[in-house]
Amino acid sequence: MTIASERLVVSARAARRRAPLAAVLDRQSVFSWLMMALPLAFLAALVGYPFFYGILLSLQDRPVAHTGTFVGLKNFITNVHDPVFWRVTLNTFVYTGVATLLKTIGGLGLALAMNQHFRMKNLVRALLLLPFIVPTVLSTVAWLWMLDPAFSVVNHLLVALGWPKPGPSWLGDPTLAMVSIIVINTWRGLPFYGITLLAGLQTVPADLYEAASIDGAGGWERFRYITLPMLRPIIMIVTLFSVIFTFADFQLVYVLTHGGPANATQLFATYAFDIAMNGGQLGLGASVALAMLPALALLIVVLTLYLRRE
Amino acid sequence: MVVSGQGRLRQAIRVWLPIGFFLVVALFPFYWMAITSIKPNSELYNKNVMPLIVHAPTLKHYVDLLTKSSFLLWTWNTMLVAVVATAISLILGTMLAYPLARMRFAGSSLIAMTIAAIYLVPQPLLFIPLADVINHLHLGNTLTSVILTYPTMLVPFCAWLLLGYFKTVPKELEEAARIDGASRLQTMWTIFLPLCVPGFISAGIFAFTLSQNEFLYALIFLTKSSVRTVPVGVIAELIRGDVFYWGQLMAGALLGSIPVAIIYSFFVEHYVAGLTAGSVKA
Numbered sequence: 001m002t003i004a005s006e007r008l009v010v011s012a013r014a015a016r017r018r019a020p021l022a023a024v025l026d027r028q029s030v031f032s033w034l035m036m037a038l039p040l041a042f043l044a045a046l047v048g049y050p051f052f053y054g055i056l057l058s059l060q061d062r063p064v065a066h067t068g069t070f071v072g073l074k075n076f077i078t079n080v081h082d083p084v085f086w087r088v089t090l091n092t093f094v095y096t097g098v099a100t101l102l103k104t105i106g107g108l109g110l111a112l113a114m115n116q117h118f119r120m121k122n123l124v125r126a127l128l129l130l131p132f133i134v135p136t137v138l139s140t141v142a143w144l145w146m147l148d149p150a151f152s153v154v155n156h157l158l159v160a161l162g163w164p165k166p167g168p169s170w171l172g173d174p175t176l177a178m179v180s181i182i183v184i185n186t187w188r189g190l191p192f193y194g195i196t197l198l199a200g201l202q203t204v205p206a207d208l209y210e211a212a213s214i215d216g217a218g219g220w221e222r223f224r225y226i227t228l229p230m231l232r233p234i235i236m237i238v239t240l241f242s243v244i245f246t247f248a249d250f251q252l253v254y255v256l257t258h259g260g261p262a263n264a265t266q267l268f269a270t271y272a273f274d275i276a277m278n279g280g281q282l283g284l285g286a287s288v289a290l291a292m293l294p295a296l297a298l299l300i301v302v303l304t305l306y307l308r309r310e
Numbered sequence: 311m312v313v314s315g316q317g318r319l320r321q322a323i324r325v326w327l328p329i330g331f332f333l334v335v336a337l338f339p340f341y342w343m344a345i346t347s348i349k350p351n352s353e354l355y356n357k358n359v360m361p362l363i364v365h366a367p368t369l370k371h372y373v374d375l376l377t378k379s380s381f382l383l384w385t386w387n388t389m390l391v392a393v394v395a396t397a398i399s400l401i402l403g404t405m406l407a408y409p410l411a412r413m414r415f416a417g418s419s420l421i422a423m424t425i426a427a428i429y430l431v432p433q434p435l436l437f438i439p440l441a442d443v444i445n446h447l448h449l450g451n452t453l454t455s456v457i458l459t460y461p462t463m464l465v466p467f468c469a470w471l472l473l474g475y476f477k478t479v480p481k482e483l484e485e486a487a488r489i490d491g492a493s494r495l496q497t498m499w500t501i502f503l504p505l506c507v508p509g510f511i512s513a514g515i516f517a518f519t520l521s522q523n524e525f526l527y528a529l530i531f532l533t534k535s536s537v538r539t540v541p542v543g544v545i546a547e548l549i550r551g552d553v554f555y556w557g558q559l560m561a562g563a564l565l566g567s568i569p570v571a572i573i574y575s576f577f578v579e580h581y582v583a584g585l586t587a588g589s590v591k592a
Contacts, residue, residue: 022493029416031494032409036421039402039465046443046462047428047436054439113328122327126578132572133581135523137541138563141549144341145346145556151354153342153361187335192585194332199586241430247433251525255545267525269434276438277530284437293435300430304423305344 034237064276065083075287083278084263085288095182095267096246101188104239105195108231115201117168125195130193140255143184147171147256174264177257177273181265185252193238200234201227233306240303247299248292268292340567347371347561354556372565376550380535381562384500384543389569391453391539392521394415399517400510402461402470408498410469411476412484422473429466433557436462441530455531456539460521467520468513471584475509476502512584515577522570540566 024030027124053186060077063067078087114125131139146153147170155167170180204227250269253259259266259274268291276285333373346354348367375381409415412421438458449455479502487497528542535547544562548555575580 022463026494028413028494032413032415032418035405035409039406039469040421042402043428043462043465045442046459047431050436050439050443051431053443054436057439057442109328110332113325113332116325118325122578124333125582126480126575128332129574129578129581130340130571131336133519133570134340134567135361135524135525135541135570137525137545138566139339139343141544141559141563142343145560146342147341150324151361151556152355156361191336195582196586201581205390244430245432247476248434251432253375254525254529269432272438273526277441282438289438290434296432296435300427304426307426308419308423 002267003298008075017079023079054286054290057283058287059282062281062286064280067281070198071283075151078284079287081293084266084271085291087263088266088268088288091263092247092267093177095185095249095265096194096243099182099189099246100239100243101186102182103189103193103242106186106190106240107197108235110190110194110199111201116199120134125198129191129195131188136188136251137255138189140184140252142185145179147168147180171257172261177261177265181253184256185246185249188252189242189246193242193280197231197234200231204230236304237306240299240305242307244296244299244303258310314449326328331401340564343560343564343567346556347564349557351557371561375561375565379547379558379562380538380543381540381565384538384540385566385569387537387568388522388539388541391460392518395464395521396514396517396590398457399461399464399468400514401577402465403472403513404503404510406469407472407476408484408502411473412481412502423462425466425469429463431473433463435527437530438535440527444531450531451534451537453532453537456528459531460524463524464517464520468517471513471516472506472509475506475512479510508580511577512580515573515581516584518573519570 025034046159057068059070059072060068061071061074071123073200110128114121114128145151149169149172152167152170154170156271158167159165168176171177208226209222212226217225248269249267250273253265253267253270253271257265263271268288271283272289274285275288278280279285333381345362346365348369349364349370350368350370353361353365359365363421406421406425410418410425444450444455444459449458483501483505486562487501488494492501523541524539525541525545527540532538532542535543538546540562544559544566548559548562
């Protein structure tokens, strides 16, 4: 008799010794579902229900504090004819695309720089993570002050370097405002990329590099043909993860520009907030938020499958 | 191997030039926060004073912040909400993760994937219907509203992180306990959970910092000063439209960041382990 089956017999005997109810509760499936019932009910009530209720809201004309009337796809048609909606769509894609690119390249650079031998590495790593740790709203307020129209320290430094006074209007000019929110999003997200990719770099076996060096590969070739392929799964996961949360970003834009000037930095989340919370039109706001769903659903499914495969 | 002086210098440049650049960029906003908070207004709003250093430091902004605004109350609210939401999320997350890590039952992989997917759903997708739900429950302007809604992001997150941790714990002790006749609940409670303290610390720190960081739900559900959390209080009440508020605002931002920074500095190893757990195969 194998050890495994012997164990089965022993635990079956142990189970038989228990009372019938206890034996039922001891079944793996019964125990599991009983254990998971409370958290699953919680998630169904506060994630599942709001999700479907949001879809229902998007099909209603629903002023705040009034009952809604069903209007079919009217809200979505309103969005299609709303030039601001298309501006918001473009903004969201530009913001997500450029910030993700910067974070990926910068994060890789940070990881490579950190993957060398030097003193006080743990201290440096802890300090570099600060932008990612500190509550976003609070660090964003510091940026708001750094880009202040009258007393910007960034402009003070630029002028000291020879830029004509008074320096750029970072949050007042539509293009520069977009540049600003992209840079600040990158500043905040880069440590997450860097530290995660660093952990990945440390799993690349050193003998791969040695073998490549013996075969005459230079620094760039080692990076291109060893480092990058080995890191690809981690880069994929980090990037997908960051794309999801950049695409649906709210806090940073809300604090810095409120979507302005003239909707130049308005994203889906801030626009939906404006319509629903400031304008009081819950139905229309829900339809704007749901416009994120196709892209988000695709990203979430891809990442979930990817995480599972790992 | 003998390294020549010049080689060592070149090595130092190769390390510290990029690292120094990243450090300056990462830390300058915090330096600016700190220095602004101790400058008198006469320096803050004078363009002819060199702004990078303080000439006559003062604690006036801190005194004003603590005596003239509800900052201390907001800090208390933030802590209370973060601690309770984290505790709830660890408990509910464990109740999901243990069966998924240890039991074999139909539907387990579907549940695991659903939890991962829920974790990835960003708040802006749900905040409008959720605001209506909170209104219907008459929970607006109560801390209960955020204590209930923060776990919607934290439970899937803790479950996912703990699931990964639980799978690394050897099964032998549990199997031995089972053979000795312990029920599944006893085995989980007395044998398994005590082995998982490091996993709980990682998940707990993450959940705590995420709670401290949360803004959107708090902004919508908490509109009275007495129930606000630090991020919402700072944004809604310290930005007042006139120009002479930056000192207080930066003092508030700095003080609001300190609890998270302290906790994180004690547990940075756990934090990094948690950060990389999802993306690096052990």
